[in-house]
Amino acid sequence: MSAIALYRSAVGKKAAMAASGLVLFGFVLLHLLGNLQVFLGADKLNAYSRFLHSLGGLLWAARLILLGAVLVHIVAAYQVAAMQRAARPIGYARRQNLASTYASRTMKYGGVVILLFIVYHLLHFTFGNAHPAFNPDDVYANVVTGFRVVPVALFYIAAQLALGLHLRHGVWSLFQSAGIHGVRLEGQLKLGAAAFAAFVTLGNISIPVAVLAGLVHL
Numbered sequence: 001m002s003a004i005a006l007y008r009s010a011v012g013k014k015a016a017m018a019a020s021g022l023v024l025f026g027f028v029l030l031h032l033l034g035n036l037q038v039f040l041g042a043d044k045l046n047a048y049s050r051f052l053h054s055l056g057g058l059l060w061a062a063r064l065i066l067l068g069a070v071l072v073h074i075v076a077a078y079q080v081a082a083m084q085r086a087a088r089p090i091g092y093a094r095r096q097n098l099a100s101t102y103a104s105r106t107m108k109y110g111g112v113v114i115l116l117f118i119v120y121h122l123l124h125f126t127f128g129n130a131h132p133a134f135n136p137d138d139v140y141a142n143v144v145t146g147f148r149v150v151p152v153a154l155f156y157i158a159a160q161l162a163l164g165l166h167l168r169h170g171v172w173s174l175f176q177s178a179g180i181h182g183v184r185l186e187g188q189l190k191l192g193a194a195a196f197a198a199f200v201t202l203g204n205i206s207i208p209v210a211v212l213a214g215l216v217h218l
């Protein structure tokens, strides 16, 4: 089967979602580990940011891969949903959610919230248009002054909860698409997906919380 014919099938689209999801998931994890250096002080975080910016072409290649993964993920998600709607043109007379979880039913809404978060986040910490005191040479100060604005910190926390729910179901689906499943494994895989999602969510949330609590300061 050609790659195009495979992509036309539901299985192919799910594989595209899984592959792009894996790239995004890798980024979120690396980004979190990089950001946690805020707890090691301004010098460490700023040196890390300078290192990333010094990569030049490599950084741009990573950005393009990331952007490509976001686009594939959204287009494939939209197409899978459209195929599912086409398979059942008349809605259920009475909908009962028997085999789905809250996380799986909210993937679409969570995805939209995450997308809006990313647009705001780039304007906030990368371009600085939405930041009250942006300094392109001082990422640490940007984080501290950025999260001192309480509604902004609260928005970040809410967005991380949406991301956590999305990741929990996404990682679980990734296991399924990769053929890692089975009755005996199910409990462990669910636990693994939930533990990973909780690590990312709590790790990200710890940063605005630490700024608001005065633990991370200028």
Ligand code: HEM
Pocket: 028, 031, 035, 049, 050, 052, 063, 114, 118, 121, 122, 125, 126, 139, 143, 156, 163, 204, 205, 207, 208
């Ligand atoms: C509270 C959690 C987060 C903090 C404190 C944070 C912090 C930052 C900072 C300071 C930058 C600018 C880095 C620099 O210019 O050197 C940045 C960039 C970025 N962040 Fe986050 N981030 C968080 C969560 C996220 C999440 C959850 C995502 C994606 C879902 C994300 C996606 C990005 C992207 C795409 C960039 C631009 C990278 C580039 O191309 O330069 N961030 N983040």
